[in-house]
Amino acid sequence: MKRLMLGVILALAAMVVQASSSSDIEASAIVNGTLVVAQDGTVQAVVVDEPEKYGQPIVDLVRKAVSQWRFQPVLRDGAPVVAKSTMHVRVVLGKKPDGNYTARIKGASFGDSDAPSTDAVRRAEINKMFPPKYPEAAIRGRVQGTVYLALRLDRxxxxxxxxxxxxxxxxxxxxxxxxxxxxVLADSALKAARQWRFEIPTTGPLAAQESWTVHVPVNYALNDHNAPPRNTTWVSYVPGPYTPAPWLHKPDLNAADALADGSVRTDGAGPVLLSTLDHG
Incomplete structure (x- = not known):
């Protein structure tokens, strides 16, 4: 049965490759940066990292939208404080019939552990020994994508x-x-992830928990032999359906695929967005 399924996938893979050049496909980028949340939950400052990667219209779109968002005040020892956080904003471009493009904000996430902090979950070095294996069927089909995992960790x-x-x-x-x-991609990512280990929080409000949920992207990208690395700022965007982890009581749909490559987002870390996203 597995051989038959692999044969069917490979036989049809050319259809996917051919369709990937369609003008109907959208493009997307994760715009990375930082924001500062004031004591009342308003946004005090917005900084986009490497703005030249995205173009000024996209940078302006993100800055304008984020500056209007409102967050739940960040508390420390029960009192609201000014808080700085990482941000990752997914922007999607679509082509209009007249050849122009529309841009919309599809999602956003905050407070990942890009910086070494003991207040949130971090990757353990041993994980480098268990990288996900690119599935043969996906390689032959020239299929690329990103798997967004939710992982529940024990102490x-x-x-x-x-x-x-x-x-x-x-x-x-x-x-x-x-x-x-x-x-196929999900099975590969999950097989690797079940062998991973993480450093749990040892300081901050999350340290006393019995378990933690983290969200981790696993990227599968092809590059031709001896070819220079591709520019992966803007990539073709064919999102799959969202299925929240069954153990989560309040899944964050806005953050589902708004994660930067290599990041780890810990539930409960970072500011909580109260506003709706500006979809443009």
């Missing part, structure tokens, strides 16, 4: 529950085939 930093909340592809194609490729 030893071990993964006790794991689920692929969303799988985005860089290819268009028939829905049944895309579903198969999403499953």
């Amino acid at each position: 030893g930093g071990r993964v006790v529950d794991a689920v692929a909340e969303q799988v985005n592809l860089g290819n268009l194609g028939p829905d049944p085939l895309l579903k198969q490729f999403r499953a």
Whole structure:
């Protein structure tokens, strides 16, 4: 049965590759930066990292939207404080019939552990020994994508529950085939993730918890042999359906695929957005 399924995927893979060049496909980028939340929850400052990567219109869009957002006041020892946080904003570009483009903000996440902080979950060095394996079927099909995992950790930093909340592809194609490729990438990411270990919080309000949920992106990107690395700022965007981890009581749909490559977002860390996103 597995050989038959692999054969079907490979036989249809050319359809996905051909469709990936369609003018209907959207493009997307994660705009990285920082923000400062005032004591009343308003945004005091917004900084976009490496603005030249995105272009001034996109930078202006993000700055304007974020500056109007309102967050739950950040408390320290029960009192509201001014707080600085990382931000990752997903911007999606769509082509209009007249050849111009529309841009909208699709999601945002805050307070990941890019910086070494003992207040949030961090990756353990041992994880480098268990990288996800690029599935053969996806390589032959020239299929690329990102798997967004939710992992529940125990106090030893071990993964006790794991689920692929969303799988985005860089290819268009028939829905049944895309579903198969999403499953192939998700299986690969989950197999690796179940072997990972993490450093749990030892300071801050999350340190006393019995378990933690983290969200981790796993990226699958192809590069031709001896070719220079591709510019991955803007990539084809074919989002998959969102399925929240079953153990989460209040999943954050806005943050589902708004994670930077290599980041780890800990539930409960970072400011909580109260506003709706400006979709433009």
